[in-house]
Amino acid sequence: METWPIYRVMGPDANDEDRVPDPVKVKIYEDMVLLRTFDEKTITLQRQGRVGTFPPSIGQEASEIASAHALSKEDWLAPSYRDHGALYVHGVPFENVILFAMGKASSISGQVRALPTSIPIATHLPHAVGLAWAARRQGEAVVAMAYFGDGGTSEGDFHEALNFAGVLKAPVIFFCxxxxxxxxxxxxxxxASPTLAQKALAYGVHGQRVDGNDALAVYQAVKAARERALAGEGPTLIEALTYRLGPHTTADDPSRYRPLEEWEVWRQRDPLVRLGRYLAERGLLSEAEQAAIQERARAWINRAVEAAEATPPVDPTAMFRYLYAEPPPRLLAQMQALQEEIG
Ligand SMILES: Cc1ncc(C[n+]2csc(CCOP(=O)(O)OP(=O)(O)O)c2C)c(N)n1
Ligand SMILES: [Mg+2]
Structure with a gap:
């Protein structure tokens, strides 16, 4: 019977050594702070009607940020709606993320090697396998990594993607x-599975559980999965155990379904506090330096929001432009009607 231990690098239960270069640790911390600051700011803006519905990732910063830091910029990233932090690390300017939240950008990802954020659950997983397989066929030494949630593992696309990836030995990482x-x-x-990682077994794919609030473990796990993929050893399903401390989106009220005691337990495991403490203890980033990082992040986000608010709104007819190379007459008629209405 296979067991599924939780891979850890930080804390008393660590089962591997910290091999993350010090400057990378500090950068991960800075980006986690930026993401937390952005999420908190955006929730406030949404309450004021200045951005649309928004899915924050408060509590998940270690998974979100450290995973993307383990990739090369040449790798492909297939994000879901909550993964603006990963997109930012991969090279999407935060301004794009803010514009997207304000409905002022038609695509979040721009020129980087990332798919548009997937709102449908898990539909981007087969795409990630395709990207990885295509890259391999073209002789590129890159991987594709797909981000999705626990709920995504119940979708047919998840199973089809893992099956294909296993058979093809595609260089893909499924980051759950x-x-x-x-x-x-x-x-x-x-x-009914005790773990999500064990679902990999049925597809001949490597599966691993990692402490998703341990930024260094996440980084090392993704790095190792990437190296295996590039060595032709096939895909990995990583289950990062973390917790959503905030609402599902700003349209959700978790107090209606989530026990407060559970939330209290996970609040004590805040990945940002944990990494901050680790860095302070090792003399890599003092508390004063951490406070300065937070201050800079706040100022930077405020400036980016101001710039985004000053940006003119996107042309609403843009929504008709990206599905078909040659839009069918019905869509063209709708586009024209809208055009006439807005003048
Ligand atoms: C195919 C599909 N079915 C249903 C939904 C509605 N929906 C949006 S988010 C969500 C839950 C997803 O949970 P999980 O995969 O755990 O990701 P998380 O939101 O926790 O990051 C559902 C059911 C959807 N977007 N797409
Ligand atoms: Mg979830």
């Missing part, structure tokens, strides 16, 4: 953030 909930559905109602 198990944040405890799929909106109001807890993981124990999502699956």
């Amino acid at each position: 953030q198990n944040n405890g909930w799929a909106i109001s559905v807890p993981v124990r109602w999502q699956t």
Whole structure:
């Protein structure tokens, strides 16, 4: 019977050594702070009607940020709606993320090697396999990594993607953030499997559980998966155990379904506090330096929001332009009607 230990690098239960270069640790911390600051700011803006519905990743910063730091910029990233942090690390300017949240950008990803954020659950997983396989056929030494949640593992696309990836030995990483909930559905109602990582076994894919609030473990796990993929050893399913401390989106009220005691337990495991403490203890970043990073992040986000608010709104007819090379007459007629209405 295979066991599924939780891979850890930080803390008393660590089962591997810290091999993350010090400057990378500091950069991961800075980016985690930026993401937290951005999420908190955006929730406020949404309450004021200045941005649309928004899915924050508060509590998941270690998974979100450290995973993307383990990739090369040449790798492909296939994000879901919550993964603006990973996109930012991969090279998407934060301004794009803010514009996207304000409905002022038609695509978040721009010129970087990332797919547009996937709102449908898990539909981007087969795409990631395709990207990885295509890259391999073209002789490129890159991987594709798909981000999705615990809920995504119940979708057919997840299973089809793992099956294809296993058979093709595609250089792909399936990065599952198990944040405890799929909106109001807890993981124990999502699956009868004791772990999500073990689902890899059925497809001949390497599976691993990692402490998703341990930034260094996440980084090392993704790095190792990447190296295996590039060595032709096939795909990896990583289950990063983390927790969504905030709402599913700004349209959600978790107090209606989530026990407060559970939230209290996970709040004590805040990945940002944990990494901050680790860096301070090792003399890599003092508390004063951490406070300065926070201050800079706040100022930077405020400036970026101001710039985004000063940006003119996107042409609403843009929504008709990206599905078909040659839009069918019905869509063209709708586009024209809208054009006439807005003048
Ligand atoms: C195919 C599909 N079905 C249903 C939905 C509605 N929906 C949006 S988010 C969500 C829950 C997803 O949970 P999980 O995969 O755990 O990701 P998380 O939101 O926790 O990051 C659902 C059911 C959707 N977007 N796409
Ligand atoms: Mg979830």
